[in-house]
Amino acid sequence: MTLVGTAFVARAGDAEVAGVGLAGALSFGLLCFAIGVLRGLKTLVSQAIGAGRADEADRYLGTGVLFALGLGAVALVVAECLAPLLEALTADAAVGHHAATYLKVRALAAPLLLTYVALRETRWGEGDTRTPMRAALTGNLVNFALDVVLIVGLGWGVLGAAVATVFGNATELARLAWPMRRRLAVVAWSSRHARALWQQGAATGLQFTLEVGAFLLLTAIIAQMSATDAAAHQLVLQLSHVSFLPAHALAEAASVLVGNAVGAARLDLVRPVARRGLALGAAYTAACTVAFVVLAGPIAVVLGGGRGALQDLTVTLIRVSALFLVADAANVIARGVLRGAGDVVYPAVVGVVSSWLLTPPMAWLVGLKLGWGAAGGWLGLTAEIFVGAAILWRRIGRGGWVVSAEASWARMARTSARVAPDADEAQGGDQDAEVSRHRHDRETFICEATQR
Numbered sequence: 001m002t003l004v005g006t007a008f009v010a011r012a013g014d015a016e017v018a019g020v021g022l023a024g025a026l027s028f029g030l031l032c033f034a035i036g037v038l039r040g041l042k043t044l045v046s047q048a049i050g051a052g053r054a055d056e057a058d059r060y061l062g063t064g065v066l067f068a069l070g071l072g073a074v075a076l077v078v079a080e081c082l083a084p085l086l087e088a089l090t091a092d093a094a095v096g097h098h099a100a101t102y103l104k105v106r107a108l109a110a111p112l113l114l115t116y117v118a119l120r121e122t123r124w125g126e127g128d129t130r131t132p133m134r135a136a137l138t139g140n141l142v143n144f145a146l147d148v149v150l151i152v153g154l155g156w157g158v159l160g161a162a163v164a165t166v167f168g169n170a171t172e173l174a175r176l177a178w179p180m181r182r183r184l185a186v187v188a189w190s191s192r193h194a195r196a197l198w199q200q201g202a203a204t205g206l207q208f209t210l211e212v213g214a215f216l217l218l219t220a221i222i223a224q225m226s227a228t229d230a231a232a233h234q235l236v237l238q239l240s241h242v243s244f245l246p247a248h249a250l251a252e253a254a255s256v257l258v259g260n261a262v263g264a265a266r267l268d269l270v271r272p273v274a275r276r277g278l279a280l281g282a283a284y285t286a287a288c289t290v291a292f293v294v295l296a297g298p299i300a301v302v303l304g305g306g307r308g309a310l311q312d313l314t315v316t317l318i319r320v321s322a323l324f325l326v327a328d329a330a331n332v333i334a335r336g337v338l339r340g341a342g343d344v345v346y347p348a349v350v351g352v353v354s355s356w357l358l359t360p361p362m363a364w365l366v367g368l369k370l371g372w373g374a375a376g377g378w379l380g381l382t383a384e385i386f387v388g389a390a391i392l393w394r395r396i397g398r399g400g401w402v403v404s405a406e407a408s409w410a411r412m413a414r415t416s417a418r419v420a421p422d423a424d425e426a427q428g429g430d431q432d433a434e435v436s437r438h439r440h441d442r443e444t445f446i447c448e449a450t451q452r
Helices: 002-009 014-038 040-050 056-089 093-125 130-153 158-184 191-223 227-263 267-294 296-303 308-321 325-340 345-369 374-398 402-417 428-451
Strands: none
Touching (some): 002 158, 002 227, 014 056, 014 158, 014 191, 014 227, 040 056, 040 325, 056 191, 093 130, 093 227, 130 158, 191 227, 227 374, 267 296, 267 325, 267 402, 296 308, 325 374
């Protein structure tokens, strides 16, 4: 949705597209902790299904939806408070004005988007990718149609892009929620499932927040260069999603399959899933690399960067981005594999350290001080991606995730073994048997993991 909105707004001017890009990155930054936490639903649900406890999915769903609504309300309030301050953060007052306009409206979708994430992660964990896909397609079609009407037809510009995105988010949520309406009618909060979700997702949420913070700093540094640098940066950033998002989808699939394997105590399946995910991701992004290098000029024109200096800089950044596309896929797929195994802290630390030590410093030194412009920042991003991918795949190959997988399985077993307080007396014997079974399964899991 942001790619389409940015492409339409690019016809209006450099300041407009730079403002939309800045506000879009900030709006995601305000949501990324909540998104990281909610992504724990996918791993928990997939592990429960792998262990034969599909009944746990509804309990995680209810807790996740209530989490999403609460965190979405907080993000909405914070965004509305930050919007008036954006003009002071940019060298060009026009960029700040457009960013503030976009953020004020876009923030209204925060509770909708997070609720959609909760539903989507649950369905992914259950193995259903088609229903969320249909919802996303429907939302994008609505967003595109409204961009045409509001930006091209009515001339609303930045405001039209924001309104179209809000309605697109609302549409995809409605499309996904309707088939789940009976399950959503009985959502309830569960403290034990909330604790499990927090343990699984908090590290990822913190990682997302700090990584996006580093990226926002990169965006702010580039915004200090010129409106042309900022506009080219946002155009190519949206283009890179053409490569990144399919790789991200493979990472999500790998995470679910690894979660199933861990829940079933089949650790021997983890590395084959990782290798196949990497092969598919590398093949796709290699094709994108060739296309980016060969067709950089025409792509820049299609994106709306076909105007003199903006076109030249957009072409340069497209070719710089081609350097890291395959490594980017390797990085994100490795993260998906490790999270599916319950290994969330290690990739979080690697992601945060590499992003803060490489990308903003290189953008400041090479881009701003040495005069390389936005290209300097993108070279820092390239270094960050290569370093992260190398470290994470080393961990997968050496089996550093096994201990975390065992601990994740044990938490899942403890959560599943408990029953509601009002049923303790009636089901005491069943509960004791259930706990004993899980203890036996845990001992078997540890034995098999050690042997492998």
